[in-house]
Amino acid sequence: MAVNAPFYRFGLFNDEVSLIVAFVIGIGFGFCLEQAGFGSARKLTAQFYFKDLAVLKVMFTAIVTAMAGLYLVSRFGLVDLSLVHLTPTVLVPQLVGGLLLGIGFVIGGYCPGTSVVSAATGRIDAVVFLGGMAAGVFGFGEVYPFIAPWTKVTNFGVITLPGLLHVPYGVVVLAVVLMAVGAFVAAEWAEKIIGGVQPGPDSLTGSVRRFNPARILAAGLVGLGLIAAISGNPYREGRVTIATRQLARLAGQTAAHITPGELSSWLIEERADYTLVDLRTADDFAQHRIPGAQNVPLAALTDTVAPRTEKVVLYAQDDTQAAQAWILLKALGFKAAYTLAGGLDAWNNEILFPAKPAADTPGTRAEFAKRVAVAKHFGGTPRGTAAPGQNDLPALAPPPPPLLPAGKAGAAPTKKKREGC
Amino acid sequence: MSPPSTPAKSYLNPYLAGFGLGLVLLSAFVVMGRGLGASGAVNSTVAATVHALAPAHAQAHAFFAEYLGDGTVSPFKDWLVFQVIGVFVGGLLSGAFSNRLRVTVEKGPRISTLGRLVLAFIGGAILAIGAKLALGCMSGQALTGGALLNAGSWAAMMCIFGGAYALAWFVRRQWL
Numbered sequence: 027m028a029v030n031a032p033f034y035r036f037g038l039f040n041d042e043v044s045l046i047v048a049f050v051i052g053i054g055f056g057f058c059l060e061q062a063g064f065g066s067a068r069k070l071t072a073q074f075y076f077k078d079l080a081v082l083k084v085m086f087t088a089i090v091t092a093m094a095g096l097y098l099v100s101r102f103g104l105v106d107l108s109l110v111h112l113t114p115t116v117l118v119p120q121l122v123g124g125l126l127l128g129i130g131f132v133i134g135g136y137c138p139g140t141s142v143v144s145a146a147t148g149r150i151d152a153v154v155f156l157g158g159m160a161a162g163v164f165g166f167g168e169v170y171p172f173i174a175p176w177t178k179v180t181n182f183g184v185i186t187l188p189g190l191l192h193v194p195y196g197v198v199v200l201a202v203v204l205m206a207v208g209a210f211v212a213a214e215w216a217e218k219i220i221g222g223v224q225p226g227p228d229s230l231t232g233s234v235r236r237f238n239p240a241r242i243l244a245a246g247l248v249g250l251g252l253i254a255a256i257s258g259n260p261y262r263e264g265r266v267t268i269a270t271r272q273l274a275r276l277a278g279q280t281a282a283h284i285t286p287g288e289l290s291s292w293l294i295e296e297r298a299d300y301t302l303v304d305l306r307t308a309d310d311f312a313q314h315r316i317p318g319a320q321n322v323p324l325a326a327l328t329d330t331v332a333p334r335t336e337k338v339v340l341y342a343q344d345d346t347q348a349a350q351a352w353i354l355l356k357a358l359g360f361k362a363a364y365t366l367a368g369g370l371d372a373w374n375n376e377i378l379f380p381a382k383p384a385a386d387t388p389g390t391r392a393e394f395a396k397r398v399a400v401a402k403h404f405g406g407t408p409r410g411t412a413a414p415g416q417n418d419l420p421a422l423a424p425p426p427p428p429l430l431p432a433g434k435a436g437a438a439p440t441k442k443k444r445e446g447c
Numbered sequence: 448m449s450p451p452s453t454p455a456k457s458y459l460n461p462y463l464a465g466f467g468l469g470l471v472l473l474s475a476f477v478v479m480g481r482g483l484g485a486s487g488a489v490n491s492t493v494a495a496t497v498h499a500l501a502p503a504h505a506q507a508h509a510f511f512a513e514y515l516g517d518g519t520v521s522p523f524k525d526w527l528v529f530q531v532i533g534v535f536v537g538g539l540l541s542g543a544f545s546n547r548l549r550v551t552v553e554k555g556p557r558i559s560t561l562g563r564l565v566l567a568f569i570g571g572a573i574l575a576i577g578a579k580l581a582l583g584c585m586s587g588q589a590l591t592g593g594a595l596l597n598a599g600s601w602a603a604m605m606c607i608f609g610g611a612y613a614l615a616w617f618v619r620r621q622w623l
Contacts, residue, residue, distance in 0.1 A: 052533020128610025134570020
């Protein structure tokens with residue numbers, strides 16, 4: 027079998043091992059930051075007074091190296107690029123957040139990663155900075171319920187620069203490399219003119235007449251950029267890569283389901299981070315569907331339904347078709363495919379037409395009142411006391427399917443938040 | 448910690464340090480399918496602390512509950528938490544290797560130690576709020592998202608530089 031990466035996504039090791047990987051990668055990250063001098067707040071902030079533009083040089087060299095390297099390993103088949111996690115673009119909060127990050131950086135002297143390195147090398151101000159971060163997170167958490175809707179506006183989903191600009195991925199790679207090298211030359215010029223620092227022997231623009239490491243590196247990166255620009259699309263289009271062992275393991279987990287209750291709260295919150303797919307025929311879909319669903323009949327399901335790193339929720343009338351579609355998407359490398367437990371039948375029974383519980387206590391009454399409110403949100407109505415097997419589903423226009431005994435929905439665990447930084 | 452007798456080594460050429468950092472980031476993409484991060488670990492720590500002190504409050508709060516999950520897995524058993532522990536160890540190793548371990552408060556000559564510490568705290572708090580809104584900090588958005596050509600990351604990165612340059616003049620006494 028061909029080597030498939032990202033290794034974790036293809037199930038080469040489990041979550042426990044991934045924590046060891048995280049630790050090792052962290053050591054490399056911390057070591058590089060400290061060697062660059064980023065344990066020092068004065069070295070970092072010198073960037074903003076044109077004394078020493080190391081922040082720009084280190085950051086853009088790292089970005090360009092990882093970008094060009096990732097392009098090559100993807101283009102030549104090792105990595106499935108669609109499985110590398112991308113955070114969604116939520117434009118306005120990200121612009122405001124970016125400004126606050128910059129302001130906090132120049133006031134506090136660090137960014138989160140460099141403050142950890144600085145604390146490790148003995149700086150008390152970095153420890154205080156980390157304390158300030160904790161206070162900021164706590165304060166944000168306390169006001170979050172009031173600003174939550176605002177933090178989700180202008181959500182464009184996952185979008186890359188090549189996708190946004192309609193320019194081939196490799197051409198964008200070359201453009202970023204050239205932009206970075208141009209920025210380095212400009213940075214050395216600014217250090218000389220504004221900061222009064224002469225370019226040293228390790229610089230790109232110094233008067234030294236020889237190949238120094240910086241120049242060799244810059245030339246190498248431009249070379250990689252040129253290769254990228256003519257090598258074509260780095261994504262694996264339509265090629266199926268089946269990791270059978272992982273698939274079997276995943277199929278046995280209830281984590282592959284979401285319950286009708288969870289889906290209803292996603293819909294009420296108007297979350298935009300998932301795609302809801304109705305797998306039934308176009309006729310069935312036209313008659314009755316879950317709001318926000320798009321119709322992709324099972325036979326027409328391909329990898330174009332959504333980006334492979336995005337959450338996809340599949341449903342059909344009951345569980346069977348959805349399970350088939352789920353295996354197909356997982357085999358295609360979709361990272362976050364889920365089925366709606368119990369399908370549309372369960373949605374009708376639990377959300378649209380909730381049955382009044384047999385036991386009448388204040389607790390069950392309050393619970394039922396909540397479910398009635400949710401049902402009304404979706405245009406449904408509650409039913410009388412539940413009587414197993416009795417078909418008393420209220421008429422829906424268009425009419426709902428006959429009521430089947432509601433299967434016990436698998437309880438899906440709440441997924442922990444997994445964000446970028 | 449007494450100051451080491453040998454002088455600190457000079458910092459690595461920024462282009463070479465950046466190249467090394469880029470290789471670390473690339474290895475994270477290839478091995479894990481995700482990049483680097485730092486601020487997420489602070490979030491997990493704060494959520495766990497709030498949970499320990501006021502469990503009901505943390506569970507009722509959507510923001511903290513998100514980091515706590517369903518309670519079956521510790522919030523510290525998280526990729527970013529382990530990665531940040533690694534960053535600390537890596538920084539310590541590098542500092543020891545280059546004779547740069549010193550207990551100090553880093554500041555320019557024109558500000559008091561207390562003033563510097565107050566500003567460090569305020570800066571940290573502002574930055575943490577920014578990281579929450581931007582869905583990541585310099586490592587998660589600028590570095591990782593930049594290398595992945597993520598549109599929102601590039602927008603956030605430009606704002607990071609813009610915000611810092613815009614405010615730099617007002618806090619120059621702290622650094623210069």
